[in-house]
Amino acid sequence: MSRLDPQPAERIDRSKKVEFKFDGKSVTGFEGDTIASALYAQGQRIFSRSFKYHRPRGIVSASGWTANTLVQDGEWPGVRATTERAKHGMEIKHQNAWPSLNFDVMRASDIFGGPFMPAGFYYKTFIWPRSAWPLYEKVLRHAAGLGVMKKSQAHREWRTDYRRRHCDVLVIGGGVAGLSAAIAAAREGADVVLVDEDVEPGGQLLWQGKHEQARKLAEEARAAGVEIMSSAPALGYFDGMVPVWQGSTLHQIRAQRHVAATGSIEQPLVFPNNDLPGVMLTTGALKLAALYALKPGENAVIATTGERGLEAALALQAAGVNVIAVADLLPNRSNELTAAVEAAGIQLMRGMTVVEARGNKHLKGCTLAQIDENGVAKPGTEERFDCDLLAVSGGTVPASSLMLQAGAKAKFNSEANCFLPENPPPGIHPAGAVAGKEELEAAALSGTLAGARAAQECEFGDGSAATAAANALEALPTPAPAAPSPAYQRTAKPTGKAFLDLDEDVTTKDMKYAIEEGYDSIELSKRYTTVTMGPSQGRVSQLPSIRAVAAQTGLSIDETGITTARPPWSTVPLGAWAGRPFTPAKRSAIHARQRELGSHVKWAGDWRRAYDYGDVKGEAAAVHQAVGMIDVSTLGKMIVSGPDAGQFLDRMYTNRLSDLKVGRIRYGVLGNDAGRITDDGTVCRVADDSFLVTTTSSGADAVERWFTWWLAAWEMEVHVTDVTQGLCAINVAGPKARDLLGKLTDADLSNEGFGYLDGHQIQIAGVQCLAMRIGFVGELGYEIHYPAACGQYLWDQILEAGTEYGIKPFGLEPQRILRLEKAHIIVGQDTDSESNAYESQMGWIVKLDKEEDFMGKWALERANERGxxxxxxxxxxxxxxxxxxxxxxxxxxxxxxxxxxxxxxxxxxxxxxxxxxxxxxxxxxxxxxxxxxxxxxxxxxxxxxxxxxxxxxxxx
Amino acid sequence: MSFLLNCPICGTREVTDFGFGGEIVVRPQDRPGERELNAYNYFRANTDGVQREWWWHRAGCRTWFQAERNTSTNEVLWTAVPEITDATQAPVSPVAQARAAGGEELR
Missing domain, CATH: 2.40.30.110 (Aminomethyltransferase beta-barrel domains)
Structure with missing residues (x-):
């Protein structure tokens, strides 16, 4: 329908068809089409309904610079139809319109609600009564929302990855400046990565009739060794790390030097009904024609402040569009370009601009006029045109967000008629539009300059390439002037809304009211009206909103200033930041056997543990009456050894451990210098210079960290080895525990030979073990530590030997009952970061009479005095x-x-x-x-x- | 926050490989007064600029080491495993040397 004859730079492959669904209807496009271009080819003009007023909206930039073309792709909301490639079998749906794009009942809010819905309407209206908010929210969500999010996923089906890339020079942006920079840096010998958001590098060259030059530059870059990443937008700048999103991978690129060649964004004009489908930026119209061979309109009018509009007129005419008129706001422009426009039979209207657009669901016509200094049409100069395409160009602004995030300051440059980043932090080199060099030749040279300098700073090259580029840049003539855009251009009695921000439906009137209500600084009016806060982050609304504030307050644009640039610069799924879900589960070497025995498993910190075996009461009773066994391999286990080990433990624990005899055990409490309990456990002296220290299951990591930290500060002759994963541990407890183990060992288990708080290295069922007589669960018991490799074997041996005594394996829940019967505390459950040993009824373990000082001694002395x-x-x-x-x-x-x-x-x-x-x-x-x-x-x-x-x- | 740290044992790694131990605080030698004890336990200089701090190679060799980092720019100037016999002495770093020489603070 709207498809042109083959265009030289077109991106579509007409031999390959792509079929997908839009709102249930079948759509056929070509490979290389975006979702939007395929739809446009079939005659679709309305792509969404606007956020607040539900006005019909169409393609503006064909670059994803507005929220107009956001669609739902299956389960994915907010997909940019103008940049997302169409794929076979996609299920695309419109967003924010009910019941359909063509007829939306909420449009009533535009037609009738206009005067009653100024900025701040929601803030003022829906706060009372408070209790009704949930109801309001439900209704408003239906009315506003953009797309539908799947609320939960049992399993996250979509995986994201990250990749780290270190290089010498990172070039952000693949236009002529970026490519030139990458080539210059790579030719000096630097390792260069170039990232670009488009599907191929080339930037504006690709749709401005210079695609061959673009492809040649890309070839040269590749030949010079540049790693070019396409469809890869840079999201932000974080202390020199630039995250780049591509496919489902977040590339974390860290370079020694950066070249910011992020290009420019064409700006719209602000006039009544400037949001009608059919009103586009020249960028949008040209991209549709050049890249997708689409006719952006039959009869076109163009309104421009600079030469862009003139170039667009010629290009659109050449593509087969009937260009009726070009309104150039500059009154006296006369050069080769204007001559060419006039020679093409296009009416060139100097000193005029557009003051209104007409139409209901699509543009039907517009009015051009001369305007006074306030932007109002001068009487008698108005001329009406019928047209279905109005291509506007209000100049360009550099896409400087990344540089501003890195710390550059935005300063208004009246010559360039936009904010340019100044004083970038060291190591960041602007190139092209962000360096104020928009013209093709200047952009290329500024790229070469930036690339060569960046390489030189990484100690590649002698700087001669940079000097040559700088000199050539100096010699270039100054670019053609552009007319400054007015804040709001209109007829004497304007009808219809004029939009500053299409995403958020912010009109000139909203801004006027906001400033009248006192929100008269750009940062305040931004928050109040939400201007620039939509999905496109102010790409085509920031400068218009600054102009509006400046016009209303009487301040200059420079004085009005610019709002803060924040990441992410490009739309990115939250999952990209989150990466893969990572919840590692630790399981003891005996875990599988316990599952076979019917254990119910629950999380306990990082561990998966047997909570019970289905009979909590019976398991607890077995421990009291016969014998039970529990897997306690999760306990933190460390070997603390070396000549100073005893002295070190004296410093860490509140009680004394250096006088512990070999083969004896003592309970200990760990604290910090504020006297608070941080962990507890047992310490067994296994040799003169070696202790086995156990910690709580959840505290193993923290205690190791705590010990090694103090060792780093004190430089004692102590070595700490974490053997948590290397050892299994089983607690065999109950009046029959001794009889049971007696069947499996020749060692003396008598009370005289192996008393309470003894720790003996013995063989049980042929396995070398450290058996410790301790009693967390309150009955005669042995905590047996042994190599994890023998985990299941020894468990099975004990279970089998215990059958005649009625042994039961028990889980965490019975253990909690048993320990509570003994009033044994669990650190972290019964204590918190405010608990000291005295208040926790463990004053007996604080040995203030220890000569040496220990962790928490000073605070505990005071706690003791204070009571x-x-x-x-x-x-x-x-x-x-x-x-x-x-x-x-x-x-x-x-x-x-x-x-x-x-x-x-x-x-x-x-x-x-x-x-x-x-x-x-x-x-x-x-x-x-x-x-x-x-x-x-x-x-x-x-x-x-x-x-x-x-x-x-x-x-x- | 995103920067590189040079582990004295393993070499340069992403900061996400490391655990942070906070700015270096000197433990009192003798029984401190109440004020001194509270200052030691609860107060930190929270320097805007170069500070000496503890890091720990959590996902690597698990060694504790010290670094000098500019807290404003996250530039890491120096790292080393402390070779000291008591907590009051500190290893010699570029910043410490500059300070001792009466020079300007490195920023």
Missing amino acids: MVNTLVGFKIDGDDVPIEGSAVVVDGQPAGRVTSARYSELLGQSIGLAWVPAEHGKDGSPLHIKYGSKNQTATIVHGAFYDPDQERLRS
Whole structure:
């Protein structure tokens, strides 16, 4: 329908068809088409409805510079139809229109709601009553939203990767400046990467009739060894690292030097109905014609402030568009270009511009006129035209966002009529439009200059190439002048909205009201009106909005200033930043066997652990009555060895460990210099100069880090080896534990030969083990540490040997009940970052009389002098009502503490737990009031263990 | 935040390979007063500019080392494994030398 005869630079392969669906209807395009160009070829002109007023919107830039052409691609919202390649079988849907693009009921907000929906309307209207917000939100989400997001994915089907690339010079942008820079740097010998957002390098050359030059430059760059990455937008600048998104990979490129050759963005003009489909930038019209062989309109009018519009007129005429008139705002331009335009039979209207566009769903005509200094049409100069294409060019702005993110400052340059980045940080070289060099030859030379300098700074080349380019650049004539665009050009009595920002539907009126309401700085009015805050990040709305603020406040454009540039510069899925989901699971060497035994597995920190085997009560009872076994391989395990090992442990723990005899064990608490408990565990002296230290399961990493950190500072002769993964550990506990192990070992297990808190290296079932008699679960027990390679073997041997005693493997949940019966704390559950050993009822383990100083000594001395403020106590409740962990402890009707652990103990026939209470309310036998949900419970405080307080069973 | 750090053992790596140990704080030698203890435990200089700090090669050799980094620009000037016998002494770095010589702060 709209397809032209083959164009020299076209990107489509007419021999290959691509079929996809748009709103359920079949669309056929060619390979190389974008979603938008294929649709346009079939006559689609409306691509979306606008954000607020639901006005019809079409193609503007064909470059993804507005939100007009965002579509839903299957599960992907916000896909840029003008840059995303059409692929077979795509299911494309429109966004933000209901029931259809052609008829949208919300358009009523444009037709009737206009005067009643100024900027800030939502802020002012939907805040009252507060409780109604969820309802408002639901309605507004339906009315506004862009696309539909899949809320959850059971498995993330889409994978993203990252790649790190280090190079000498990174060139951002593949236009003539970028390619020239890359060639110059690579020829000097530098390792150069060039990234470009388009499907092939060349930038504007590709659609301005110079595609052969573009391809030649790209060839030269490749031949010089440049790594060219296409379809790869640079997203930002982070301390010299530039993330580049390509396909599903985030390339983290780190270069010694950067060349910013990010090009320019053509700017629109602001006039009534400037958002109608059919109103395009000359960029958009030219790209459609040159790259996709599409006729952007039958009858065209062009409005321009510079030579771009004149060039566009000739190019469009050549492509078969009937160009009726060109309005050049500059009144006195007369050169070869103007002569060519007139020779082509195009009406050249000097000193005029567009003051309104007409049409309902598509452009039908426009009015050109001379304007006064306020942008209002001078009476009698108005001329009306019928046209279906209005190509506008309000000059260009450099795409300087990346340079500004890197720390350059934007300064308005009245000659170039735009903000240029100045004072870039060292190592960043601007080239082309961002260096103020837009003209083809100047851009190429500034690229060569930037590339050669960047290479030289990496110690490649002698600088002669840079000098030559600089001299040639000096010799170039100054570029042709452009007319400054007015803030708002219009008829004497304008009808229709004039848009500053198409993404966010911000009109000139919104900006006027915002400033009248006092939001008179650019940063404030931006936030209030949301101008430039849409998906295209101000690409074609920043300069118009600055002009609007300047015109209204009377400040100059320079004084008005520019808003802060922030990443990401290009649209990128959140998943790109997130990378692959990474939640490593640790499993002990015995884990698989426990699964076979029917364990229920839960997360415990990084570990997957057996929570129970389906019978919590029975498992706990087995430990009390016969024997049970639990896999405790998750405990942190470290060998601390060396001549100073004992002395070092004395410094780290609150108690003394250097006097521990070989083969003996002591419990220890680790703290920091603020006196807070950070971890706990046992220490067994396995040799004169060697200790096996265990930590909590979750604390293994932190304790290793803590130990090695202090060792780095103190330089003691100590070596710390983390053997957490190298050793398995099984706790065999219960009155029959000794009998059981006796079947598997010849070692003396008698109470006299192997007493409580002894740690002996013995053989069990032929496996060399360190068996330690400790009692976390309150019964006679042996914690057996042995090589992980024998993990399942020894587990099986013990389980089999225990069958006659009724052994049961038990999980984490029964262990929690058992330890609670002994009132043993779990660091991190019963303590927090404010808990010290005294308040945690472990003052007995603080040896302030140790001569040497130790971690936390000074703070603990003070805590001891000051006395307790709060204290951790045990409590019991008759019956089986268990307060939720975290329940409030209430004193005089006020919350004064909290429950940290609570379980029902079958053995005791009571609910038991631990709680923090104010010290004066923590006496043994005192009542404890607990509130959880609507329930109030009175418990009784118990000091010491609930079960076997004299440790007779442990020591038997 | 994104920069490179030179592990004295393994060589230059992305900062994401490392763990941060904070600015270097000297542990008091003798029993400190309450104020000194609190300052040591809870207060940091939070320097805007070059500071001496601890890093740890978490995803590598797990060695603790010291670095001098400009906290404004993330430029790393120097790294080394401390070779010291007590915490009050510090290894000699370019910044320390410049300071000792009465020179200007490196920025």
